[in-house]
Amino acid sequence: MLATMSAGKTSFINALIGQELLYTANEATTACVTRVEHRQGTRRFSGACYCYNDTELASLYSPSVALLKDWNANAEVKRISLAGTFKVQPRPAPGLVFHDTPGPNNSQDENHARLMLEAIRTVSFNALCYVLNASQLGTCDDRLLLEQLREELAAKPAQPIYFILNKVDLLDPEKGESIQGYVHNAQRYLRDIGFEQPIIIPTMASAALYARKALSAETLTRAQRSKLRQVLDDLEVNKRDLLNATVVPEVVKRRVFTSLNNLERRQRTKALDTRAYDKNQLQQLVTISGLKTVEALIHHQRRLDEQP
Numbered sequence: 001m002l003a004t005m006s007a008g009k010t011s012f013i014n015a016l017i018g019q020e021l022l023y024t025a026n027e028a029t030t031a032c033v034t035r036v037e038h039r040q041g042t043r044r045f046s047g048a049c050y051c052y053n054d055t056e057l058a059s060l061y062s063p064s065v066a067l068l069k070d071w072n073a074n075a076e077v078k079r080i081s082l083a084g085t086f087k088v089q090p091r092p093a094p095g096l097v098f099h100d101t102p103g104p105n106n107s108q109d110e111n112h113a114r115l116m117l118e119a120i121r122t123v124s125f126n127a128l129c130y131v132l133n134a135s136q137l138g139t140c141d142d143r144l145l146l147e148q149l150r151e152e153l154a155a156k157p158a159q160p161i162y163f164i165l166n167k168v169d170l171l172d173p174e175k176g177e178s179i180q181g182y183v184h185n186a187q188r189y190l191r192d193i194g195f196e197q198p199i200i201i202p203t204m205a206s207a208a209l210y211a212r213k214a215l216s217a218e219t220l221t222r223a224q225r226s227k228l229r230q231v232l233d234d235l236e237v238n239k240r241d242l243l244n245a246t247v248v249p250e251v252v253k254r255r256v257f258t259s260l261n262n263l264e265r266r267q268r269t270k271a272l273d274t275r276a277y278d279k280n281q282l283q284q285l286v287t288i289s290g291l292k293t294v295e296a297l298i299h300h301q302r303r304l305d306e307q308p
Contacts, residue, residue, distance in 0.1 A: 001013055001098060001099060001100050001101060001128075001129050001131065002101055002116065002120075002128065002129070002130045002131070002145070002149065003103060003130060003131035003132070003133075004103050004133075004139070004141045004142050004145055005103035005141075006103070006133070007103070007131045007132060007133040007136075007142075007166060008131060008133065008166040008167055008205050008206070009100065009103070009131040009166075010022045010023070010024045010100060011024050011166075011205045011206050011209060012129075012131055012164060012166060012203065012205040013036065013098055013100050014205075014209050015205045015206070015208045015209035015212065015289075015291055016086070016088070016098065016291060016294065016295070017036060017086050017087065017088070017098075018086050018087030018088040018209075018212045018213075018216065019087050019212075019213065019216070019218070020065060020209070020213070021036070021045060021065065021068070021082065021084075022034065022036075022065070022068060022100065023065050023066075023068055023069035023072065031072050031073060031077075031102055031111075032049075032071075032072055032077050032078055032079055032080060032102065032115060033078070033079045033080070033099060033100070033101055033102070033115055033118075033119050033123075034068075034072070034079070034080040034081075034082065034099070034100040035079065035080070035081045035082065035097060035098075035099055036082045036083075036097065036098045036099075036100065037081075037082065037083040037084075037095070037096070037097045038083075038084075038085065038086045038091075038092050038093075038094065038095070038096040038097070039083040039084055039085060039094070040085055040091060040094045041085065042083070042084045042085050043085075044061060044062040044084055045062060045063065045082050045083065045084030046059070046060070046061045046062070046063075046082070046083055046084065047059065047060055047063040047068065047071075047080060047081065047082040047083075048060075048080070048081050049071040049074070049077045049079070049080045049081075050077070050078060050079050050080075050081070051076050051077065051078060052076075052078045054078075057074075057076060057077060058071070063082075068080065068082075078115070087212065087216050088212065088295075089215075092295065092298070093299075093302065096298070099119060099123055099125065101115065101116045101119045101120075102115050102116055103116075117148075117152070120149070120152050120153075121152070125159065126159070126160075126301055126302070126305055127159060127160045127161070127162060127297070127298065127301050128153075128159060128160070128161045128162070129161075129162045129164055129294070130146070130149065130161060130162070130163050130164065131164045131166050132163055132164065132165050132166065132186060133166060133167055134165050134166060134167050134168045134170070134171060134182050134186075134202070135167055135170055135171070137165075137182070137185060137186060137189060138189055143193065146190070146193050146195075147193055147194075150193060150194045150195065160199065160297075160301060161195065161198070161199065162199050162201060162294060162297055163186065163190060163195075163198050163199060163200045163201070164201055164203050164205075164290070164294070165182065165183060165186050165200055165201065165202045165203060166203045166204070166205050166290075167203075167204065167205075167206075168182065168202040168203065168204055168242065168290075169204035169206075169207055169231055173238075178241070179202050179241050179242055179245045180241065180244070180245045182202070183200055183202055183245045183246075183247065186198070186200050187200065187247065198247065199247060199248050199249075199297070200246070200247040200248075201246055201247075201248065201290045201293050201294055201297075202242050202245050202246060202290055203289060203290030203291070203294070204231065204242075204289050204290065205289070205290070205291070206227065207227060207228060207231040207285065207289060208285065208286050208289035208290070208291045210224045210225075210227060210228040211228060211282040211283075211285045211286050211289070212282075212286060214228065214282055215279065215282050215283070215286075231285060232281055232282075232285060235281060235284065235285060235288075239284070239288060240260075240288070242288050242289070242290065243256060243257060243260070243288055243293070246290070246293055248293060248296075248297060249297075249300065251300065252293065252296045252297055252300050253293070255296045256287065256292050256293050256296055259287050259292060260284060260287045260288060263280055263283050263284050263287060264284070266280060267280045267281075267284070
């Protein structure tokens with residue numbers, strides 16, 4: 001997982017995990033490489049942090065967000081390793097691993113860029129997710145990182161890159177800010193840098209995370225409840241715009257649309273059951289949020305990798 005600071009990369013990872021495991025804030029929050037593995041059957045996450053000579057500094061069963069924040073801020077810590085069951089349905093295949101990397105455009109700490117580059121060069125990965133901030137597309141820092149990424153990957157075997165156009169829920173349609181228009185802008189931007197046929201998934205990671213927390217009966221803050229209610233209220237208006245604007249293989253798009261169609265069908269048959277209706281709305285939100293598309297892409301890529 002790569003991005004410049006404050007693109008929403010860590011929120012995106014939390015949404016894929018289904019809980020607020022990694023610390024997030026409106027500032028540079030990722031200072032070391034964090035490995036997060038889905039391990040089926042565990043009740044809680046376990047974690048450990050390691051120094052630059054790969055010696056374990058500390059480990060704990062069920063580390064808190066506050067402790068992970070402290071590990072991440074510790075200058076002696078180079079990497080963090082976490083393993084546990086992702087709180088999502090359906091469960092992903094065992095062994096799925098996400099690697100969260102520091103945003104390299106932190107002028108106060110040049111080590112972030114070194115760690116990010118080292119991760120690209122040394123971590124074995126099947127796909128790379130690059131998170132773009134839809135409201136800040138084309139900044140100098142973002143373009144520099146993308147150009148550097150293109151050069152780094154040029155010497156590697158072809159690996160798929162998924163461009164996550166995050167925070168599309170902040171766009172204002174009344175001001176002419178359409179999801180389709182921003183996806184087209186992202187296509188032009190990425191092609192100009194050298195990514196010829198970019199896979200682009202418009203995403204609203206924070207709203208999807210709150211929906212998944214609600215589905216798991218986790219407590220939401222007042223601000224999270226307000227944001228979730230706002231997005232749910234807008235759900236019926238141009239519901240399919242986000243999925244229609246997605247640029248992915250057709251087999252992946254069909255799979256996500258099928259999931260949405262099934263949810264809508266069940267919603268109509270359970271319209272009198274308020275609790276079922278609310279749960280169905282939350283599931284629809286997760287489905288159109290971009291997360292299900294990313295998960296379908298991961299599944300699709302695994303199938304391709306398993307072919308002889």
